[in-house]
Each structure stands twice: as structure tokens, then as C-alpha cells.
Amino acid sequence: MPELPEVEVVRRGLTSHLVGRRIREAQVFNDRAVRRHQGGAADFAAVTAGHTVTAVRRRGKYLWFALDDGDAIIAHLGMSGQFRVGGSVPVEPHHPHLRVRFAFEDGGADMDFLDQRTFGGMSFSAGGADLPAEIAHIARDPLDSEFSLPQAVAAIRRKRTEIKRALLDQSVVSGIGNIYADEALWRAKVHYARATQVMTRPIVTKVLEAATEVMKAALEVGGTSFDALYVNVNGESGYFDRSLNAYGQQDRPCPRCGTPIRRDAFMNRSSYFCPHCQRPPRPTRAR
DNA sequence: TTACTGACCTGCACGC
DNA sequence: TGCGTGCAGGTCAGTA
Numbered sequence: 001m002p003e004l005p006e007v008e009v010v011r012r013g014l015t016s017h018l019v020g021r022r023i024r025e026a027q028v029f030n031d032r033a034v035r036r037h038q039g040g041a042a043d044f045a046a047v048t049a050g051h052t053v054t055a056v057r058r059r060g061k062y063l064w065f066a067l068d069d070g071d072a073i074i075a076h077l078g079m080s081g082q083f084r085v086g087g088s089v090p091v092e093p094h095h096p097h098l099r100v101r102f103a104f105e106d107g108g109a110d111m112d113f114l115d116q117r118t119f120g121g122m123s124f125s126a127g128g129a130d131l132p133a134e135i136a137h138i139a140r141d142p143l144d145s146e147f148s149l150p151q152a153v154a155a156i157r158r159k160r161t162e163i164k165r166a167l168l169d170q171s172v173v174s175g176i177g178n179i180y181a182d183e184a185l186w187r188a189k190v191h192y193a194r195a196t197q198v199m200t201r202p203i204v205t206k207v208l209e210a211a212t213e214v215m216k217a218a219l220e221v222g223g224t225s226f227d228a229l230y231v232n233v234n235g236e237s238g239y240f241d242r243s244l245n246a247y248g249q250q251d252r253p254c255p256r257c258g259t260p261i262r263r264d265a266f267m268n269r270s271s272y273f274c275p276h277c278q279r280p281p282r283p284t285r286a287r
Numbered sequence: 288t289t290a291c292t293g294a295c296c297t298g299c300a301c302g303c
Numbered sequence: 304t305g306c307g308t309g310c311a312g313g314t315c316a317g318t319a
Contacts, residue, residue: 002313032296061313079312080297097297117297119313161290170314178312268293269312 002077004141004175005218007061009232010083014111015056017085018065022052022105033099033115036074036134037123047124048073048102054129059144060174062135064128072128074135078119084112141175142212143219153204156196163199163207164192165267176211179247180218182272184211186246191278192264192271217243246272 002010026048028034028041037044051067058064065073075083084091086109091098100113100122113122125132139155140147152173156166166172167181176184185192187210190203221243222232245255249272250263259276 076313078296078314117295117312119296159290165290168313267291267312270310 002061002079002081003177003180003215004061004143005180005215007058007063007077007175008143008219009222010077011056011058011063013232014063014065014083014085017109018053018056018111020052020054021108023048023050024103024105025049027101027103028099029101030099030118032118033113033121034123036121039124044122044124047071059131059135060138060141060170061177062138064125064132064135066129070127070129072125072132073122074125074128074132075113075122076120078115078117078121080116080118081120082114084114085109138170139172139174141173142208142215143175149205149208152208153201156204156208157199157201159196161196162192163190163194163196163204164271166196167207167211168267173208173211175215178269178271179244180211180215182247183214183244184208185278186272186274187214189277191280192266192273194281246274248272 026045028045031041034041034044039047051069051071051073053065054068055066056063057066061076063075063077065075067073075081077083080097091112091114093101095112095114097114097116098112099115099118102111102113104110113120115121123134125134128134139152142149142152155172156163159166159169159172164181164185167176167184168178182192184207188203188207190199190207196204246261249261251260253259254261254274254277257274257276259274261272262275264271264273
């Protein structure tokens with residue numbers, strides 16, 4: 001699943017393939033891919049044509065293509081979105097997951113947006129080259145040069161919820177998804193259900209530092225791939241799944257203490273944790 | 288205002 | 304072999 005490291009790998013790939021190229025046309029093969037664009041598929045194609053891409057930027061899991069006149073094209077990969085540009089195996093025009101195709105004035109390789117589960121999508125943002133208004137509510141992520149660890153720690157401690165829920169809240173700290181939340185909590189030895197309002201500043205700091213470390217490590221090896229749902233712009237997988245300590249490791253021994261990793265249902269998804277290293281919070285007594 | 292829940296969506300694995 | 308069910312999970316609208 002694309003989380004921050006995976007999206008950053010895609011951003012870097014797209015930067016080298018797109019910057020300086022002028023869009024000739026966008027073909028939308030599935031309207032759902034542009035459902036967040038107010039004017040619909042035809043309008044999306046009309047407003048994106050003729051623009052030159054000046055930069056590919058990112059905040060958390062959102063990408064946007066800054067355009068020459070100050071506008072932007074926003075993109076989110078969702079769970080299964082992929083951008084492919086001129087890979088060794090070209091995407092066929094009738095590929096079942098091809099949602100949007102961009103062709104360029106230079107006649108070079110097209111850019112394809114594929115998305116199996118259609119949770120991702122694209123939209124046009126007028127005047128959004130620096131930061132689209134549509135994603136201004138997304139907090140800075142730990143790989144952002146202007147990310148403030150003390151501010152993020154304070155934001156988490158202000159919440160009255162469980163730590164994992166806070167980590168997944170993109171308006172508090174962005175870029176962290178289910179995989180890296182579990183890995184960060186495992187590294188920090190913190191249970192996913194710990195209440196944020198009673199966590200000390202050093203503990204929250206430790207969790208965020210762990211999240212930063214694990215995402216940096218994942219970025220170095222091209223991100224985490226379990227299957228064909230995440231690949232870079234050339235269609236290649238990352239290798240970080242080989243380094244996961246908790247996520248997806250149910251019943252396997254904890255690399256730290258040997259206790260079998262447990263899987264709990266949490267927030268309609270799975271949480272993987274070591275029941276020995278990450279002790280559950282004591283239930284609060286009703287008065 | 289804040290926290291929480293469920294829907295969206297498709298392909299795969301598994302059991303019967 | 305075919306069918307039904309559960310699971311994967313990021314985001315957002317609706318509800319409490």
C-alpha cells in the first residue's frame with residue numbers, strides 16, 4: 001500500500017520524467033478516477049491540456065504537479081494507485097486498471113495512472129502550484145524539511161484518542177498509514193490503544209522518531225511492496241517488506257523477545273503488535 | 288468542535 | 304469448479 005516512502009519514490013520518479021513537459025491531452029477511462037474534480041472527466045481533460053509541468057510536489061501521501069501558470073493537478077494513490085511512465089513493459093491501452101492517460105506535446109512516453117481498487121484519484125486545482133487549497137488541511141510529514149517534531153508531539157497530546165488513531169490522522173501528522181504506524185509503535189514499544197492524553201512528551205517523541213526512522217529506512221530501499229499494488233514509475237517493486245518487524249507478522253516470533261506477534265482488529269483494519277513488548281493499557285476504572 | 292463509524296471499491300484467498 | 308464470504312485500507316461524509 002502506498003504510504004509516505006512509496007509516494008516519495010513515485011514523486012522522485014515522476015520528477016525526472018515530467019518536469020518541463022507540456023501536456024497535449026488527458027484521457028479519462030474511468031470517471032471515478034476524477035470524482036474529486038468538480039467539473040467531471042470532460043472538464044478535467046479540458047483544463048489540464050496545454051499546461052507545462054514545472055515541478056512534482058508532495059505533502060504526506062498527496063502528490064501534485066505544479067503547472068506553468070500557477071495551477072496544479074492533485075493526485076492521490078489511494079490503496080492501489082500507480083503512475084507509470086515509459087517502463088520496460090508499456091501499459092496496454094485496454095489494461096483493466098488504466099484510469100487516466102496523459103500524452104505530451106513532445107511525443108515522448110505517456111504517463112499512465114492505474115488503480116485497481118479505485119480509491120485513488122486526480123483533480124485540477126486552480127492556483128494550487130505552491131500548495132493546493134484542497135489539501136491545505138494535511139499536516140507536514142516527518143520527511144518534510146519544515147516538519148516540527150515538537151509541534152507534532154503537541155498536536156498528538158492535545159487529542160483525546162488512541163495513539164494509533166492519532167498517527168493515522170493526516171491533519172495531525174501526515175504520511176503514516178497502517179503499516180508504518182504498526183512498525184513505529186513496535187519500535188517505540190507502545191501499544192496501539194494507549195490514550196494520547198496521558199502519554200508523556202518523551203514517549204510521543206519516541207513514537208514519532210520511530211516513525212521517521214522506519215519511513216526513512218523504507219525510502220532507502222524503494223518502499224514496501226507486498227504484491228503488484230505498489231510499484232515505482234518504472235513498474236518495479238520496493239524491498240522494505242523484508243524488513244518489517246510487526247506488520248503482517250502474525251504468529252511469527254517478535255524479533256526482540258520471541259513472543260508471537262498478535263493481530264487485533266482496530267478501526268476496521270488490522271493492528272499487529274507484540275503483546276510482551278507493547279503492553280496493553282490498563283482499563284480505566286469507571287467511577 | 289471533536290471523535291468515531293461506515294461506505295466506497297476490487298481482487299485474492301479460503302472454505303464449502 | 305463455482306459460489307459466497309472475509310480481508311486488505313486511505314479518505315471523507317455523516318452522525319453522535
